[in-house]
Amino acid sequence: MNTPTIKTRFAPSPTGLIHLGNARTALFNALYAYRHQGTLLLRIEDTDLERSQTEYVQQLMTDLHWLDLNWHEGPQVGGDNGPYYQSERNEIYAHYYALLEQQDAVYPCFCTPSELALARKLQRTAGQAPRYAGTCAYLSQAEIAAKLEQGLKPTLRFRVPRGQKIEFLDLVKGQQQFATDDIGDFIIRRADGTPAFFFCNAIDDALMGVTHVFRGDDHLTNTPRQIMMLQALGLTIPQYGHIALIVGDDGTPLSKRNGSQSIQELRENGWLAEGVVNYLARLGHTYSEESYLSLTELANHFAVERLGRAPAHFDEQQLRHWQQMAVLQASATRLWDWIGQTVAAQVPHDLQTQFIAAIRSNMTYPHEALHWAKILFSDELIFSPEAQTVLAKAGSDFFHQAIVTLATTQGNYPEWVKQLKQATGTQGKNLFMPLRAALTGEVHGPEMANLLPLIGLERARRRLQANIMG
Numbered sequence: 001m002n003t004p005t006i007k008t009r010f011a012p013s014p015t016g017l018i019h020l021g022n023a024r025t026a027l028f029n030a031l032y033a034y035r036h037q038g039t040l041l042l043r044i045e046d047t048d049l050e051r052s053q054t055e056y057v058q059q060l061m062t063d064l065h066w067l068d069l070n071w072h073e074g075p076q077v078g079g080d081n082g083p084y085y086q087s088e089r090n091e092i093y094a095h096y097y098a099l100l101e102q103q104d105a106v107y108p109c110f111c112t113p114s115e116l117a118l119a120r121k122l123q124r125t126a127g128q129a130p131r132y133a134g135t136c137a138y139l140s141q142a143e144i145a146a147k148l149e150q151g152l153k154p155t156l157r158f159r160v161p162r163g164q165k166i167e168f169l170d171l172v173k174g175q176q177q178f179a180t181d182d183i184g185d186f187i188i189r190r191a192d193g194t195p196a197f198f199f200c201n202a203i204d205d206a207l208m209g210v211t212h213v214f215r216g217d218d219h220l221t222n223t224p225r226q227i228m229m230l231q232a233l234g235l236t237i238p239q240y241g242h243i244a245l246i247v248g249d250d251g252t253p254l255s256k257r258n259g260s261q262s263i264q265e266l267r268e269n270g271w272l273a274e275g276v277v278n279y280l281a282r283l284g285h286t287y288s289e290e291s292y293l294s295l296t297e298l299a300n301h302f303a304v305e306r307l308g309r310a311p312a313h314f315d316e317q318q319l320r321h322w323q324q325m326a327v328l329q330a331s332a333t334r335l336w337d338w339i340g341q342t343v344a345a346q347v348p349h350d351l352q353t354q355f356i357a358a359i360r361s362n363m364t365y366p367h368e369a370l371h372w373a374k375i376l377f378s379d380e381l382i383f384s385p386e387a388q389t390v391l392a393k394a395g396s397d398f399f400h401q402a403i404v405t406l407a408t409t410q411g412n413y414p415e416w417v418k419q420l421k422q423a424t425g426t427q428g429k430n431l432f433m434p435l436r437a438a439l440t441g442e443v444h445g446p447e448m449a450n451l452l453p454l455i456g457l458e459r460a461r462r463r464l465q466a467n468i469m470g
């Protein structure tokens with residue numbers, strides 16, 4: 001028997017800029033699809049007409065491409081199951097509403113938002129879980145006609161069968177069971193005619209042939225509702241995996257609504273996509289490989305059994321760690337692309353490769369490259385307070401000897417410090433620090449042996465000379 005090709009999907013609502021939580025959902029769906037040579041589908045859930053914006057659609061696609069999460073089916077690439085924007089699928093939805101109406105699985109509900117709010121309040125006061133009381137569940141055809149006649153706009157509710165259990169095996173959380181008696185009849189079409197999330201999300205997964213849905217566990221309680229609808233329509237139910245949400249410092253889940261740091265912001269602040277992806281892949285999924293992995297390697301080692309159930313905390317320190325790993329891994333071309341033109345313009349062309357090699361392990365953000373380019377290639381040097389202290393302590397004679405030995409050793413750094421040590425009798429910190437401070441203005445930084453050739457002998461001599469008094 002042929003196993004059906006695996007198809008996963010990312011189905012964001014374009015109601016804000018995507019954040020790390022959304023991106024991780026996209027990543028896990030991508031990794032699973034890539035791992036199994038399956039299909040990753042992108043669907044835009046733009047049914048919330050008030051909050052959805054075209055610019056968010058464009059931006060989320062830019063963000064996904066930036067993360068190198070490329071989909072095989074969906075906007076920009078097409079496919080056999082479009083349209084991939086839910087706002088363009090109303091005719092399809094109408095067909096399925098009609099099928100549900102034919103089976104009396106749905107009914108129009110004329111309750112107003114304020115009536116519903118009051119009912120919920122009363123239920124809560126009585127210590128009951130708020131759910132739709134079924135007020136409109138058994139209106140006669142005549143009653144419905146009369147209300148429509150008055151111009152009332154009903155929602156459409158799914159009639160939840162009573163006394164049943166909905167069970168499914170969640171790929172992450174294991175066996176799940178929900179009693180239908182705990183679920184109120186729910187809205188599948190809003191009063192303005194737009195489809196509700198439960199409905200179009202489930203219908204589209206089935207119609208688009210999605211086999212696996214990895215999503216945040218904020219959707220777990222939606223799943224029994226979606227399963228009931230798909231069952232009523234005889235549509236195929238995908239396998240679901242609900243992953244614990246990523247929470248921020250305040251303990252609340254990252255969300256578009258609470259201004260969580262967006263992927264766009266991360267990019268603009270100099271984070272590297274490869275680092276972000278390595279970090280996210282390990283947030284809610286364990287890898288035995290602790291080193292940096294390419295996207296292909298991340299996919300090859302991705303396994304459903306390794307998805308965790310505990311909430312994942314966003315930890316900027318960890319993100320920084322993976323950023324450093326990514327910087328160490330990146331090709332020089334990739335790094336130049338990231339560092340940008342301003343820095344490239346400061347670094348002489350023939351020294352660009354050496355420059356990257358020298359500063360790579362001391363650089364986490366692109367602005368650090370600019371910092372080192374200025375130190376190495378401009379005539380003006382700014383001295384940190386620590387450097388000033390070190391320089392004052394070293395004294396003029398030290399720098400005098402440093403100039404003499406620099407000339408005799410001609411840029412051979414180990415030989416230079418050896419000769420200077422002999423000439424001055426200084427060693428250890430007292431030998432290395434004044435050189436670093438005089439040549440870079442700082443007391444920390446990349447290996448001096450790699451910096452000296454970039455500074456050049458003439459500039460180095462001038463910098464040493466500047467510390468000789470009188």
Ligand SMILES: Nc1ncnc2c1ncn2[C@@H]1O[C@H](COP(=O)(O)OP(=O)(O)OP(=O)(O)O)[C@@H](O)[C@H]1O
Pocket residue numbers: 011012013014015016020021022023024025214215216217218219244245246247253254255256257258
């Ligand atoms: N904090 C989070 N951690 C992990 N996944 C998340 C988080 N927030 C949302 N997701 C997941 O991202 C996917 C896309 O969700 P959606 O576009 O509805 O974003 P959202 O951030 O939940 O939006 P909103 O803030 O409008 O509720 C869903 O699978 C959702 O479960």
